[in-house]
Amino acid sequence: MHDAPGPAFSYTPIGTIHSQFTDIAGMPIQPSGARGVRGTVELRSDLFGGLADLDGFSRIILIYALHQCTGSSLTVIPFLDPLPRGIFATRSPARPNAIGLSVVRLVGVDGCVLTIEDVDILDGTPLLDIKPYVPAFDAYPGERYGWLEHVAHNAQHTRSDDRFR
Amino acid sequence: MHDAPGPAFSYTPIGTIHSQFTDIAGMPIQPSGARGVRGTVELRSDLFGGLADLDGFSRIILIYALHQCTGSSLTVIPFLDPLPRGIFATRSPARPNAIGLSVVRLVGVDGCVLTIEDVDILDGTPLLDIKPYVPAFDAYPGERYGWLEHVAHNAQHTRSDDRFR
Numbered sequence: 001m002h003d004a005p006g007p008a009f010s011y012t013p014i015g016t017i018h019s020q021f022t023d024i025a026g027m028p029i030q031p032s033g034a035r036g037v038r039g040t041v042e043l044r045s046d047l048f049g050g051l052a053d054l055d056g057f058s059r060i061i062l063i064y065a066l067h068q069c070t071g072s073s074l075t076v077i078p079f080l081d082p083l084p085r086g087i088f089a090t091r092s093p094a095r096p097n098a099i100g101l102s103v104v105r106l107v108g109v110d111g112c113v114l115t116i117e118d119v120d121i122l123d124g125t126p127l128l129d130i131k132p133y134v135p136a137f138d139a140y141p142g143e144r145y146g147w148l149e150h151v152a153h154n155a156q157h158t159r160s161d162d163r164f165r
Numbered sequence: 166m167h168d169a170p171g172p173a174f175s176y177t178p179i180g181t182i183h184s185q186f187t188d189i190a191g192m193p194i195q196p197s198g199a200r201g202v203r204g205t206v207e208l209r210s211d212l213f214g215g216l217a218d219l220d221g222f223s224r225i226i227l228i229y230a231l232h233q234c235t236g237s238s239l240t241v242i243p244f245l246d247p248l249p250r251g252i253f254a255t256r257s258p259a260r261p262n263a264i265g266l267s268v269v270r271l272v273g274v275d276g277c278v279l280t281i282e283d284v285d286i287l288d289g290t291p292l293l294d295i296k297p298y299v300p301a302f303d304a305y306p307g308e309r310y311g312w313l314e315h316v317a318h319n320a321q322h323t324r325s326d327d328r329f330r
Contacts, residue, residue, distance in 0.1 A: 005274065006177075006178050006181075006291050007234075008175045008176060008177045009175070009176055009178070009230045009291065009293070010173045010174070010175045010176075011173060011174050011175075011176075011262040012171075012173045012214040012261075013171050013174070014175075014261050014262060016171075029304065030301075030302045032301055032302055042182070047239060047261060048239075049239035049240060049251065050240070050246065050251045050252040050253045051251050051253055051254070051262070052240065052250065052251030052254065053176045053250045053251045053254035053255075053311055053312055054253050054254040054311075055311075056254070056309065056310070056311020056312055056314075057254065057308070057309060057310050057311045058308045058309040058310075059308045060253075060311055061266065063228065063264055063266070064171070065174045067174075074212060074213075074214035074215040075214060075215070075217065082228075082258060085217065085218045086178055086214065086215045086216050086217030086218045086219055087215040087217040088216055088219050088225075088294075088295040088296070088297070089216070089217065089218035089221070089222065089297050090218075090297070091174075091297070091299070091302070095294060096177075096179050096212060096215070096294075097176040097177070097179060097293050097294050099228055099293060099294045101174065101226065101228070101266075101296060103302070103303055103305060108226040120184055120295075126171050126174065128174070128242055128262050128264060129260060129261075129262050129264045130253040131253070131256060131266060131308070132253070132254050132255070132256070132310060132311065132313065133305065133308055134256070134310045134313050135305065135306050135307070135310060136195075136197055136310075136313075136318065136320065137195045137196065137197055137256070137320070138267070138268055138304075138305075139303075139304045139305055139306040139308075140224055140268060140298060140300065140303075140304055141300050141304040141306055142300070143222070143223045143224045143298055143300055144216060144221065144222060144223040144297070145221070145222055145223075145299045145300060145301075146219075146220075146221020146222045146297065146299060147218055147221055148297065148299050148301075149221075152299055152301040152302070153301065155301065155302070
């Protein structure tokens with residue numbers, strides 16, 4: 001077992017995510033709690049060519065920097081449960097690397113602007129990557145999901161507070 | 166429309182992914198082509214506490230640095246298709262930000278070592294984040310998936326070559 005973390009990796013944002021959520025508190029905590037909520041992705045204009053063929057996909061995976069989350073903790077009390085949980089067993093933003101992931105609906109592509117739906121992302125969030133959602137690669141409906149099995153449905157109405165600010 | 170990319174974000178690896186794949190060529194190109202292939206995640210020992218509760222999940226999302234992929238292109242000829250496609254409509258590693266994502270099976274947790282299955286990841290890959298796979302958040306079996314609809318099944322037997330080295 002070696003613990004050398006190796007060099008850090010640095011990523012320049014490829015664009016910005018825009019939404020109606022301007023404060024880290026009071027937000028949906030997952031796309032399942034943000035059904036129909038629209039937002040946009042504004043891609044950097046020098047990357048426009050990378051959007052070819054994307055409009056054939058009805059969902060996309062957004063990977064982004066959780067830029068307003070400062071500090072991290074190995075154990076957190078998540079929004080959906082009163083018990084402390086290991087950070088890697090949660091989707092909490094207070095992670096060692098504050099990287100966020102959301103599977104959102106792609107409504108349309110117009111130049112460098114994507115219209116998206118089911119948006120649980122803070123306005124102004126720096127976007128790191130867009131990947132097409134491919135059910136054959138990404139959809140596993142029957143998996144066990146631990147402590148979330150009894151509470152995941154609450155994500156439809158639970159809203160965030162400022163505990164991870 | 167503004168094009169200021171904003172500051173870069175820097176992430177220190179939280180651990181290392183180990184697999185039988187020591188060369189970027191000849192690999193499975195998706196977990197669907199690596200069914201039953203075992204590997205391990207070796208988490209940094211200072212992050213051990215973050216693994217609590219993870220063993221309740223049968224799948225996890227690994228986010229990692231595609232550290233052997235140098236250079237990027239806005240259009241690529243993917244492994245599964247002879248036509249050039251926009252990079253954001255592919256899962257090719259030659260992305261503006263070389264960030265990889267795989268949904269793998271979690272077989273067991275022993276200290277800081279996770280045993281995983283369906284591993285399509287190069288040995289020695291720097292790990293950036295682990296998230297629990299939650300079907301209610303992540304599984305969308307019925308989505309449209311564009312050019313991949315006719316070829317995604319080929320990911321079960323297609324192997325990589327060195328075009329993205």
